[in-house]
Amino acid sequence: MNITQNDNKEEILQWVTFKLENEVYGINVLNVQEVQRYSEISPIPGAASFVLGMINLRGKVITVVDTRAKFGLPEYSINDDSRILILESDHHVIGLLVDSVAEVNSIKSSEVDEAPNVGNEESSRFIQGVCNKNDQLLVLLDSDKILSEEEMEEIKSLS
Numbered sequence: 001m002n003i004t005q006n007d008n009k010e011e012i013l014q015w016v017t018f019k020l021e022n023e024v025y026g027i028n029v030l031n032v033q034e035v036q037r038y039s040e041i042s043p044i045p046g047a048a049s050f051v052l053g054m055i056n057l058r059g060k061v062i063t064v065v066d067t068r069a070k071f072g073l074p075e076y077s078i079n080d081d082s083r084i085l086i087l088e089s090d091h092h093v094i095g096l097l098v099d100s101v102a103e104v105n106s107i108k109s110s111e112v113d114e115a116p117n118v119g120n121e122e123s124s125r126f127i128q129g130v131c132n133k134n135d136q137l138l139v140l141l142d143s144d145k146i147l148s149e150e151e152m153e154e155i156k157s158l159s
Helices: 004-008 150-159
Strands: 012-020 021-029 032-036 051-057 060-066 083-089 092-098 100-108 129-131 138-139
Touching: 012 083, 012 092, 012 138, 021 100, 051 150, 083 100, 092 129, 092 150, 100 129, 100 138
Parallel strands: 021 138, 060 092
Antiparallel strands: 012 021, 012 100, 032 083, 051 060, 083 092, 129 138
16 A cells, blocks of 8 residues: 555656657756747847747747757658647746747656766766656756756846
8 A cells, every 4th residue: 555655645747748860858848838830030130059049839938949959860851740849948038949849748756767977977967867658768958947047048038
């Protein structure tokens, strides 16, 4: 009986999963405000290379980040599956352009492993953990750390 009680107390988090290249990533659903179809993005002259530009979402101007460029992945052609994840990061709303959005997964805290120490410090900084779900490796991201403080300040100054 105690085992069941312990299982019931285990924290279960919901993760919005999306694809970039052939990898599956997740962001805590509590940080995702909505998922938008790709829409025209207005470029911002002089913005950082990973900033695609801005969109107008119901009267609110939102800076959109090229997640592939931020993660050092090759460019990708926009298609019908491309989506913009609207999320709150560091008390500021930003958009992340991703290849596609998959689903919302419920993951127990015990299923999350610490991220292996791979890549450079820049990329490992925003990886919260990894999880093997449905025979697929899910890289769980900390939305508050995807952009450095300096990058977030630059984005705040743009909008």
